[in-house]
Amino acid sequence: MRKAIIGLAVAAVALTACKTQSTQKPPEAEIKKGYLVYKNNCSACHWETVSPEKMRKLRQYVREHGRPPFGAPPMSEVSARVKKFYPTEEEFVAFVKDYITNPSREKGVCLPRAYKIFGVMPAVGKNMSDEAKEAVAKWLYYRFDMTWEEFMKKHPH
Numbered sequence: 001m002r003k004a005i006i007g008l009a010v011a012a013v014a015l016t017a018c019k020t021q022s023t024q025k026p027p028e029a030e031i032k033k034g035y036l037v038y039k040n041n042c043s044a045c046h047w048e049t050v051s052p053e054k055m056r057k058l059r060q061y062v063r064e065h066g067r068p069p070f071g072a073p074p075m076s077e078v079s080a081r082v083k084k085f086y087p088t089e090e091e092f093v094a095f096v097k098d099y100i101t102n103p104s105r106e107k108g109v110c111l112p113r114a115y116k117i118f119g120v121m122p123a124v125g126k127n128m129s130d131e132a133k134e135a136v137a138k139w140l141y142y143r144f145d146m147t148w149e150e151f152m153k154k155h156p157h
Protein backbone atom coordinates (compact mmCIF):
# COMPACT_ATOMS: atom_id res chain seq x y z
CA MET A 1 0.00 0.00 0.00
CA ARG A 2 2.74 2.41 1.02
CA LYS A 3 4.64 1.58 -2.15
CA ALA A 4 1.56 2.28 -4.24
CA ILE A 5 1.12 5.68 -2.61
CA ILE A 6 4.74 6.60 -3.20
CA GLY A 7 4.40 5.39 -6.79
CA LEU A 8 1.37 7.62 -7.29
CA ALA A 9 3.14 10.60 -5.76
CA VAL A 10 6.10 10.13 -8.11
CA ALA A 11 3.78 9.87 -11.10
CA ALA A 12 1.97 13.04 -10.05
CA VAL A 13 5.24 14.96 -9.75
CA ALA A 14 6.38 13.67 -13.14
CA LEU A 15 3.08 14.76 -14.74
CA THR A 16 3.24 18.23 -13.23
CA ALA A 17 6.85 18.63 -14.35
CA CYS A 18 5.86 17.65 -17.89
CA LYS A 19 2.98 20.05 -17.92
CA THR A 20 4.96 23.10 -16.88
CA GLN A 21 7.63 22.26 -19.41
CA SER A 22 5.32 21.94 -22.41
CA THR A 23 3.36 25.12 -21.68
CA GLN A 24 6.36 27.23 -20.77
CA LYS A 25 5.57 30.75 -21.90
CA PRO A 26 8.26 33.37 -22.38
CA PRO A 27 8.42 35.85 -19.51
CA GLU A 28 5.83 38.63 -19.48
CA ALA A 29 8.58 41.21 -20.16
CA GLU A 30 9.45 39.55 -23.45
CA ILE A 31 5.83 39.44 -24.58
CA LYS A 32 5.53 43.13 -23.70
CA LYS A 33 8.62 43.89 -25.74
CA GLY A 34 7.07 41.99 -28.66
CA TYR A 35 3.96 44.12 -28.35
CA LEU A 36 6.04 47.31 -28.61
CA VAL A 37 7.76 45.91 -31.70
CA TYR A 38 4.29 45.22 -33.14
CA LYS A 39 3.14 48.77 -32.35
CA ASN A 40 6.20 50.32 -34.00
CA ASN A 41 6.64 48.05 -37.01
CA CYS A 42 3.43 46.24 -37.84
CA SER A 43 0.38 48.16 -36.57
CA ALA A 44 0.30 50.58 -39.52
CA CYS A 45 -0.99 47.68 -41.65
CA HIS A 46 -2.11 44.96 -39.23
CA TRP A 47 -4.81 45.83 -36.70
CA GLU A 48 -4.34 43.85 -33.53
CA THR A 49 -7.76 42.21 -33.69
CA VAL A 50 -11.30 42.73 -34.99
CA SER A 51 -14.42 41.89 -33.00
CA PRO A 52 -17.11 39.80 -34.75
CA GLU A 53 -19.47 42.86 -34.65
CA LYS A 54 -16.83 45.05 -36.24
CA MET A 55 -16.25 42.37 -38.86
CA ARG A 56 -19.91 42.55 -39.88
CA LYS A 57 -19.58 46.33 -40.32
CA LEU A 58 -16.37 45.84 -42.27
CA ARG A 59 -18.14 43.57 -44.75
CA GLN A 60 -20.46 46.49 -45.52
CA TYR A 61 -17.44 48.82 -45.85
CA VAL A 62 -15.77 46.41 -48.28
CA ARG A 63 -18.96 46.25 -50.39
CA GLU A 64 -18.90 50.05 -50.66
CA HIS A 65 -15.15 50.66 -51.04
CA GLY A 66 -13.90 47.43 -52.60
CA ARG A 67 -11.36 46.86 -49.79
CA PRO A 68 -11.13 47.08 -46.00
CA PRO A 69 -9.84 50.22 -44.19
CA PHE A 70 -6.49 48.57 -43.32
CA GLY A 71 -3.50 47.24 -45.27
CA ALA A 72 -3.30 43.63 -44.06
CA PRO A 73 -5.28 40.96 -42.23
CA PRO A 74 -5.59 41.62 -38.46
CA MET A 75 -2.99 39.89 -36.25
CA SER A 76 -5.60 37.71 -34.51
CA GLU A 77 -6.36 36.22 -37.92
CA VAL A 78 -2.71 35.97 -38.99
CA SER A 79 -1.84 34.18 -35.73
CA ALA A 80 -4.65 31.62 -36.09
CA ARG A 81 -3.89 31.05 -39.77
CA VAL A 82 -0.13 30.55 -39.37
CA LYS A 83 -0.70 28.18 -36.39
CA LYS A 84 -2.79 25.94 -38.66
CA PHE A 85 0.36 25.26 -40.72
CA TYR A 86 3.06 25.81 -38.08
CA PRO A 87 1.49 24.72 -34.78
CA THR A 88 4.49 24.57 -32.41
CA GLU A 89 6.09 27.70 -31.03
CA GLU A 90 9.42 26.76 -32.58
CA GLU A 91 8.07 26.30 -36.12
CA PHE A 92 5.80 29.33 -35.81
CA VAL A 93 8.55 31.69 -34.65
CA ALA A 94 10.95 30.44 -37.35
CA PHE A 95 8.28 30.92 -40.05
CA VAL A 96 7.34 34.44 -38.93
CA LYS A 97 10.95 35.62 -38.61
CA ASP A 98 11.73 34.35 -42.10
CA TYR A 99 8.48 35.57 -43.68
CA ILE A 100 8.76 39.15 -42.50
CA THR A 101 12.37 39.26 -43.77
CA ASN A 102 11.80 37.46 -47.10
CA PRO A 103 8.08 37.39 -47.85
CA SER A 104 6.74 35.71 -51.00
CA ARG A 105 3.47 34.46 -52.42
CA GLU A 106 4.88 30.90 -52.55
CA LYS A 107 5.77 30.82 -48.85
CA GLY A 108 2.66 32.58 -47.60
CA VAL A 109 -0.16 30.61 -45.97
CA CYS A 110 -2.87 33.31 -45.93
CA LEU A 111 -6.12 32.86 -47.83
CA PRO A 112 -5.60 33.55 -51.58
CA ARG A 113 -7.99 36.49 -51.15
CA ALA A 114 -5.52 38.24 -48.83
CA TYR A 115 -2.84 38.53 -51.55
CA LYS A 116 -5.48 39.67 -54.04
CA ILE A 117 -6.74 42.47 -51.82
CA PHE A 118 -3.49 43.56 -50.12
CA GLY A 119 -0.64 42.20 -52.27
CA VAL A 120 2.41 40.49 -50.72
CA MET A 121 3.76 42.01 -47.50
CA PRO A 122 6.88 44.20 -47.85
CA ALA A 123 10.09 42.90 -46.21
CA VAL A 124 9.76 45.02 -43.07
CA GLY A 125 12.00 42.61 -41.13
CA LYS A 126 15.04 43.52 -43.25
CA ASN A 127 15.68 46.54 -41.01
CA MET A 128 14.88 44.83 -37.71
CA SER A 129 17.24 43.14 -35.24
CA ASP A 130 17.00 39.39 -34.74
CA GLU A 131 15.96 40.08 -31.16
CA ALA A 132 13.05 42.30 -32.22
CA LYS A 133 11.86 39.72 -34.76
CA GLU A 134 12.01 36.95 -32.15
CA ALA A 135 10.04 39.07 -29.66
CA VAL A 136 7.29 40.05 -32.10
CA ALA A 137 6.95 36.46 -33.35
CA LYS A 138 6.53 35.18 -29.78
CA TRP A 139 4.05 37.91 -28.99
CA LEU A 140 2.04 36.91 -32.08
CA TYR A 141 2.11 33.27 -30.98
CA TYR A 142 1.06 33.82 -27.36
CA ARG A 143 -1.20 36.89 -27.62
CA PHE A 144 -3.96 34.98 -29.45
CA ASP A 145 -5.30 31.53 -28.68
CA MET A 146 -8.07 30.81 -31.20
CA THR A 147 -7.64 28.01 -33.70
CA TRP A 148 -8.25 28.86 -37.36
CA GLU A 149 -11.57 26.98 -37.30
CA GLU A 150 -12.74 28.90 -34.20
CA PHE A 151 -11.64 32.19 -35.75
CA MET A 152 -13.59 31.58 -38.97
CA LYS A 153 -16.69 30.50 -37.04
CA LYS A 154 -16.65 33.74 -35.05
CA HIS A 155 -15.58 35.95 -37.95
CA PRO A 156 -17.13 34.51 -41.12
CA HIS A 157 -15.76 36.22 -44.24
Ligand code: HEC
Nearest residue numbers: 041042045071072096108109110114118119120121124136
Ligand atom coordinates in the same frame (compact mmCIF):
# COMPACT_ATOMS: atom_id res chain seq x y z
C1 HEC B 1 3.11 47.73 -45.17
C2 HEC B 1 2.15 46.85 -44.57
C3 HEC B 1 2.62 45.76 -43.63
C4 HEC B 1 3.41 45.89 -42.51
C5 HEC B 1 4.05 47.14 -41.95
C6 HEC B 1 3.49 44.56 -41.93
N1 HEC B 1 2.78 43.66 -42.68
FE1 HEC B 1 2.55 41.65 -42.30
N2 HEC B 1 1.38 41.46 -43.95
C7 HEC B 1 1.04 42.49 -44.81
C8 HEC B 1 0.20 41.95 -45.85
C9 HEC B 1 -0.39 42.76 -47.01
C10 HEC B 1 0.02 40.59 -45.59
C11 HEC B 1 -0.86 39.56 -46.39
C12 HEC B 1 -0.14 39.08 -47.60
C13 HEC B 1 1.05 38.24 -47.25
O1 HEC B 1 0.92 37.32 -46.44
O2 HEC B 1 2.14 38.53 -47.76
C14 HEC B 1 0.79 40.31 -44.39
C15 HEC B 1 0.91 39.05 -43.82
C16 HEC B 1 1.65 38.75 -42.70
C17 HEC B 1 1.84 37.42 -42.16
C18 HEC B 1 1.25 36.13 -42.74
C19 HEC B 1 2.21 35.55 -43.75
C20 HEC B 1 1.61 34.52 -44.67
O3 HEC B 1 1.20 34.88 -45.78
O4 HEC B 1 1.55 33.37 -44.33
C21 HEC B 1 2.62 37.56 -41.05
C22 HEC B 1 3.10 36.43 -40.12
C23 HEC B 1 2.90 38.96 -40.89
N3 HEC B 1 2.31 39.67 -41.90
C24 HEC B 1 3.63 39.49 -39.85
C25 HEC B 1 3.99 40.85 -39.76
C26 HEC B 1 4.78 41.38 -38.66
C27 HEC B 1 5.28 40.57 -37.48
C28 HEC B 1 4.95 42.71 -38.93
C29 HEC B 1 5.74 43.72 -38.13
C30 HEC B 1 7.09 43.36 -37.79
C31 HEC B 1 4.25 43.01 -40.18
N4 HEC B 1 3.68 41.85 -40.63
C32 HEC B 1 4.20 44.27 -40.78
C33 HEC B 1 1.42 43.82 -44.72
C34 HEC B 1 2.23 44.35 -43.73
